[in-house]
Amino acid sequence: MNSGKIGFKADTELPEEEYLEILNTLNEYSVKFPPEYLVQSTMNILQQFVPQKKNTLSRLKEKSSALFFAALRESVLISWQYWSFCAVLFILGFILIVMVNVNHFTAAMFLSPIPFVVGLIEVLRGRDQGMTELESTCKHSFREIILSRLLVTGIYSILLNGILASALSLAYPNTIFSRLVLMWLTPFSAVSSLSLWAAVYLKGIYGATSILSLWVSAVLIIQGIPELTELLVSLSFLTYAAIILAASILFFFGIQSLAAKQYSGRERWLNHGTNG
Amino acid sequence: MELTAKRLGKRYGLNWAVEDFDTAFTPGVYALIGPNGSGKTTLIRMLVDILKPTLGRVLFNGKDIANLNEQYRDILGYLPQHLGFYKNFTAKQFLMYISALKGLDKKQALKKTGELMEIVNLKETGRKKIGQFSGGMKQRLGIAQALLNDPKILILDEPTAGLDPKERIRFRNLVSEIAGDKIVILSTHIVSDAEYIASEIIFMKNGLLLQKGRPSELLKALEGKIWQAQIREDDLQRLKETFRVGHIVRTDGYLDVRLFSEIRPQFAASPATLGLEDLYLYHFDEVNGQSETGF
Numbered sequence: 262m263n264s265g266k267i268g269f270k271a272d273t274e275l276p277e278e279e280y281l282e283i284l285n286t287l288n289e290y291s292v293k294f295p296p297e298y299l300v301q302s303t304m305n306i307l308q309q310f311v312p313q314k315k316n317t318l319s320r321l322k323e324k325s326s327a328l329f330f331a332a333l334r335e336s337v338l339i340s341w342q343y344w345s346f347c348a349v350l351f352i353l354g355f356i357l358i359v360m361v362n363v364n365h366f367t368a369a370m371f372l373s374p375i376p377f378v379v380g381l382i383e384v385l386r387g388r389d390q391g392m393t394e395l396e397s398t399c400k401h402s403f404r405e406i407i408l409s410r411l412l413v414t415g416i417y418s419i420l421l422n423g424i425l426a427s428a429l430s431l432a433y434p435n436t437i438f439s440r441l442v443l444m445w446l447t448p449f450s451a452v453s454s455l456s457l458w459a460a461v462y463l464k465g466i467y468g469a470t471s472i473l474s475l476w477v478s479a480v481l482i483i484q485g486i487p488e489l490t491e492l493l494v495s496l497s498f499l500t501y502a503a504i505i506l507a508a509s510i511l512f513f514f515g516i517q518s519l520a521a522k523q524y525s526g527r528e529r530w531l532n533h534g535t536n537g
Numbered sequence: 538m539e540l541t542a543k544r545l546g547k548r549y550g551l552n553w554a555v556e557d558f559d560t561a562f563t564p565g566v567y568a569l570i571g572p573n574g575s576g577k578t579t580l581i582r583m584l585v586d587i588l589k590p591t592l593g594r595v596l597f598n599g600k601d602i603a604n605l606n607e608q609y610r611d612i613l614g615y616l617p618q619h620l621g622f623y624k625n626f627t628a629k630q631f632l633m634y635i636s637a638l639k640g641l642d643k644k645q646a647l648k649k650t651g652e653l654m655e656i657v658n659l660k661e662t663g664r665k666k667i668g669q670f671s672g673g674m675k676q677r678l679g680i681a682q683a684l685l686n687d688p689k690i691l692i693l694d695e696p697t698a699g700l701d702p703k704e705r706i707r708f709r710n711l712v713s714e715i716a717g718d719k720i721v722i723l724s725t726h727i728v729s730d731a732e733y734i735a736s737e738i739i740f741m742k743n744g745l746l747l748q749k750g751r752p753s754e755l756l757k758a759l760e761g762k763i764w765q766a767q768i769r770e771d772d773l774q775r776l777k778e779t780f781r782v783g784h785i786v787r788t789d790g791y792l793d794v795r796l797f798s799e800i801r802p803q804f805a806a807s808p809a810t811l812g813l814e815d816l817y818l819y820h821f822d823e824v825n826g827q828s829e830t831g832f
Contacts, residue, residue, distance in 0.1 A: 399635065
């Protein structure tokens with residue numbers, strides 16, 4: 262039953278007369294509008310329950326701390342083989358550099374991206390082992406999981422490279438430390454970004470091995486051409502900075518794509534050929 | 538508490554995997570039943586917010602789950618149809634890890650992990666890695682992880698696949714025990730599982746909602762349409778030409794057959810005691826005049 266005058270539809274079917282009778286009875290009662298001071302005092306009371314808007318700094322602090330704890334949680338997932346392989350690689354690398362007396366700049370360059378690239382296998386283990394669908398439905402978002410794992414492997418890679426650079430600058434006192442840092446930071450950021458993009462489209466292990474093979478081949482080619490090695494070592498600070506900046510932008514978008522909140526990023530990983 | 542699918546649809550290319558699915562779930566156990574390819578898994582993935590609908594929305598208490606994010610995932614327990622595992626973890630490590638992802642603190646996580654390992658009978662697995670588990674053990678572990686956060690909405694995609702009969706009974710009992718004020722949605726094509734635990738049945742076919750209701754209501758509509766008869770083997774072919782034949786059981790040189798007919802057959806047939814399996818066969822047994830289920 263619908264009445265244009267009344268302006269709403271009754272849920273139950275009542276005869277028209279009975280309905281109008283009820284309406285007339287109700288219309289006999291008048292509801293007074295509350296006085297202004299009561300409205301105001303109600304508003305004042307309710308005001309204290311309105312959630313405070315957080316400022317940018319406290320939001321950032323909250324997010325960073327959440328990411329830090331997530332990184333701690335995720336670090337248990339990373340296999341001991343990864344930690345030890347990278348550590349042994351860098352220790353052996355340092356010993357070889359000092360003993361064989363190779364160019365320590367190019368050696369640091371060569372080693373720098375390896376921990377991060379190998380780490381991608383660990384970062385994407387969940388995806389490769391069919392855990393994405395479940396992890397995507399947990400309280401902590403899939404994006405947070407991927408970011409925290411990248412943070413763990415990223416920090417470890419930087420730590421190893423930092424230690425190697427410090428050790429090399431001690432072993433070779435004439436080395437300019439900032440130049441050494443630039444020398445590993447540039448290939449580290451460039452190769453890491455490329456490997457992240459490879460990981461978006463390939464299984465973690467395939468992406469990592471493809472990039473590592475390309476990287477080793479590139480280093481061998483560079484080492485075979487002394488003029489090219491010389492050129493790369495003597496690039497200007499601005500050139501290095503530009504490469505690092507470009508790689509960082511590429512890295513940022515790589516993360517966006519890998520840990521896409523957009524469903525399209527995840528749907529790729531769902532098995533469409535299901536039975537249901 | 539209400540979970541609503543509002544005119545939900547998902548299209549892959551030109552094909553609709555789920556089309557115009559419109560229904561509401563309130564606390565209770567719902568069984569999604571349909572043959573392979575009927576759209577159950579696609580529907581479930583939209584309900585758990587990992588698949589974006591092409592059309593329509595999923596609402597939880599009137600709010601779009603796509604906007605609720607963490608708030609929705611916090612009350613959700615989910616078992617995917619194909620669940621992967623970190624194979625070098627033990628069952629306990631796996632449950633502790635998922636607990637952390639679900640936001641449980643260590644004390645709660647230890648308590649729930651212990652309880653659930655007991656319930657799904659994995660307490661004795663000790664240091665055994667998941668990689669060495671049987672299919673049934675993995676499935677039980679999958680069920681356990683879905684319950685870690687004591688979810689208000691529990692969605693299980695083919696939860697009894699790979700379980701032996703004893704484990705299936707344990708699972709049914711578990712669901713019945715914990716259902717209480719939860720919304721439990723499970724997909725299955727094992728009709729007997731649904732028969733025992735579901736308060737409502739949803740039949741899906743070709744991505745469409747075919748029928749929804751309490752088992753008794755659905756079966757009522759089938760009354761007078763299923764008949765049973767004892768026939769000689771020679772008569773089977775003739776019977777198949779006239780009627781849709783369901784179950785056939787061989788007994789003492791005769792065949793006990795169940796058949797579908799809107800009117801009482803002309804020979805000695807009596808009305809059959811109805812079960813959900815009859816309803817399933819009624820809806821799904823024919824594909825282009827051929828029997829899908831082999832009858």
